[in-house]
Amino acid sequence: MMKSLAIVGFGISFFSFGGETPAKMSQTDYVSMWSNVAVEHMLTYRIPASITLAQGLLESGNGNSPLATEANNHFGIKCSDWTGEKIYFDDDAKGECFRKYPTATESYNDHSLFLTKKPRYAALFQFPVDDYKSWAKGLKKAGYATHPEYAEKLIDLIERLKLYEYDDKTAPQNNGTELLANNAKETSKTKTKETNVNKSASSMKIDESCLKYQNHILKENKNDVKFIIARKGDTYYKIAKEYELAMWQMYKYNDFVDKKDLLEPGDIVYIEPKRNRARSKGATFVATKDITLIEISQAEGIKLKKLVKMNGYTSEKVTVQKGQKILLR
Template identity: 45%
Template sequence: MIKKIVLLFTILILASCSSGKPAIATTKKAAAVQKPRVAATKKPAYSKPTAKNYPSSNNTTEVIQSTSKTVVTSDLIHNYVLQYKDIAIGNMQKYGIPASIILAQGILESGAGKGDLAVTANNHFGIKCHKDWLGESVRHDDDSAQECFRKYPEAAESYRDHALFLVGKNRYATLFTYEKDDYKSWAKGLRAAGYATDPNYPDKLISYIERYNLHQYDCQVTGKNYTPISKTTTSPTKSTTPVKSSNSNSNDPNLYEVQKGDTLYSISKKFNILVDELKQKNNLTDNALSIGQKLKVN
């Protein structure tokens, strides 16, 4: 009897163990099925590509020749105007200098902010040291080699000093008798007062004002209606025609008559050639020049 009970108990235990095995196997299989879903959550999210900025099809290139030779684009000049127009308007309101003239001079003298003096000294108007300058300075080739130019901590200081320079010098007093928005008279008056030696200086300023509609900022100050200039104006900075003296009797465009104050260096800058090349063309053995002397420049 006891043997039968033990045998029955043993059979029940064995049956119990065998019935548990499928449940364990099923659990492992279910766990394996879950793995792909976990991996799917690690897939990186899709990011939409951003559009690229491409140059404008009307982005033309030109060379600005002032205290340094700078290659610029029309887009670069537009950006320069947008960056400094508010300062120019403020200076017009405070000092009476046309904003259009301020911006045009800034474009020309600084190469739209990319010229050597603008980059190294924040000097946007080519103002030299002169005797009354007590600030920092840099040396740069211009009418003569290694001339002293003013250096500023930031471009805004150059704009302010430009205004004070015109207001504080007696030779520019005539400028302030013109209408505030008469940019053509101001452009010619600056050259007549000796701001620049380039005889084409007024035409260059006027060209920038009319090509880039800088006169609109004068009108913002005066309250006058502004009418955009529709005519196409060719940049005088692209001209390769030599500048002739007004009192020269020569009809040869390849000759230049030496004027008072001219040096070989200033003439070489004016016609964009090297001093050594100028000397070689004219068989010069030294740097001596005489007024009225005719030089080959092409």
């Protein structure tokens, strides 16, 4: 059980490994890489995305700590009740055992389960999902870390990097009571199973087809760039897993912009790089309504930076007026 700050990840100034502590990833890079996962977990587990990101930043040294790079452990969780791979680092005591994950994504998954299943964190879920201050103080009070300024450091990260903005992305309306109640009943699973056996088969029958994940239909635009159309509930993370892509590829291929972590039905999502220009000579786009340059980039499958350069703009955040012509080549 983790009872310290896991100094391994508390900013690289707190832990030295072989005398080398070069920061390979900035705080901004880290947030860009993991924000969509944090938001997805917020919607699933009702843990504020800001808290998840702040803890990940703090505990992993922006993803650069030895624990993060060698064990994919971004939250400093120790080996209590753990049957998976392990790694040993000096923390509160010498040679303490920490959980080791095959991927950093597994670390994020385990962090959410860790908070939802441990009774000592149950009180946290009584706080609103956008009350990051109460969550930060509650984590410290529950013993997630022993550093006296742990809560203050989380709050500072959240406010300085404006991580609280991620808590506004369709936060769940329920108070998480059902989730906590289910986790608290794990010890009585045997009795529950015995009760379920007595239920009639007809009352327990489920249409298994609705449980199967349906792959997206792969499409190709006129510039020969492959894409899919987002469905309700889609995220870049889910699509990346489906097509075995890294998150940086999803961001790069789709010219990732602020406040676009969650996809809307009908959004175009590219799974390979967009083109530098249109295939047809003299190709143009005429706006039939006010539209942003990023929307044109997605619609035409042409890189945003190239559109900016071709049309003499100085910023990517441009709104094209109705009737205006945009060069595509």
